[in-house]
């Protein structure tokens with residue numbers, strides 16, 4: 001299976017390592033032989049039809065801050081996604097909700113040229129998931145995105161499994177570890193929002209520009225992906241009511257605590273298909289009251305109760321395992337169709 005990879009940061013490098021380390025197991029257990037044949041970052045490109053060496057790529061990136069040769073002037077990432085000779089195109093480039101078009105166009109170009117696609121970049125799905133799914137179907141290709149929600153915690157796979165024998169009628173979820181850490185620290189130490197955010201940044205949980213997390217957009221994007229995938233809602237991020245956590249005060253958190261409750265940033269999908277992200281109180285004993293930077297997803301089922309999945313929602317190696325799961329799924333589906341990819 002020839003792989004073209006766009007993005008070689010935390011997740012891209014973890015994926016290269018995971019493929020290299022897991023090579024023998026992937027071959028023995030699944031007959032899968034993934035080869036990185038083209039890898040690019042924002043300014044450079046490496047390619048080799050026989051496959052690139054992961055360790056060498058990571059070392060080159062570390063020492064030169066480039067994965068390969070500089071992109072030639074006029075390089076067009078969309079036509080690259082279309083013409084690169086590969087079976088699967090993987091997008092691990094930054095999520096940019098303000099400008100999702102280039103990444104979306106890259107995925108469409110890859111699908112249109114007969115490649116399967118995997119993305120951990122949430123923005124294309126947040127704005128155009130129904131169109132991307134339809135495009136994949138039209139082209140007879142697969143698009144997979146396991147790592148976009150929950151990173152390595154199999155939120156979407158769990159939703160698929162439980163929806164087989166039941167109906168998911170609602171979801172309440174903590175989908176952003178950074179905001180959960182900030183609210184948890186405020187509750188356990190009495191910290192203000194600003195000092196808890198500074199601590200989250202010091203620990204590397206929050207970006208220098210934390211807006212995507214604390215203003216609720218990251219949760220909203222994941223909620224949209226979950227709503228499309230788990231409940232068949234053809235929806236997008238502009239339909240989500242979003243309130244972040246900047247205005248949550250230590251007094252509010254203390255009042256919740258005195259009442260036996262905790263304030264959490266909850267993404268919710270109702271049975272009628274309404275999507276919202278907002279700080280809400282949950283009982284301290286609730287399965288959603290998870291500490292530190294954990295994620296939690298509670299599904300409401302028509303007959304099967306309210307199963308809750310808890311796990312880490314970020315991390316390079318964790319997200320890479322989700323991409324490997326997607327690769328195995330694409331390979332296995334291909335075998336079932338008689339293809340050798």
Ligand SMILES: NC(=O)c1ccc[n+]([C@@H]2O[C@H](COP(=O)([O-])OP(=O)(O)OC[C@H]3O[C@@H](n4cnc5c(N)ncnc54)[C@H](OP(=O)(O)O)[C@@H]3O)[C@@H](O)[C@H]2O)c1
Pocket residue numbers: 006007008009010011012040041042043065077092093094095120121122147148151313314315316319
């Ligand atoms: N990290 C996580 O825990 C996690 C979990 C789930 C999902 N994700 C998603 O995975 C993606 C990657 O995250 P990350 O943590 O690996 O980010 P990162 O460390 O910032 O790496 C991003 C990589 O993409 C490259 N890049 C920038 N613009 C590009 C473009 N237009 N085309 C192709 N490559 C481009 C960057 O190039 P340079 O190296 O040249 O700057 C860098 O190599 C994001 O969409 C993120 O939301 C991350």
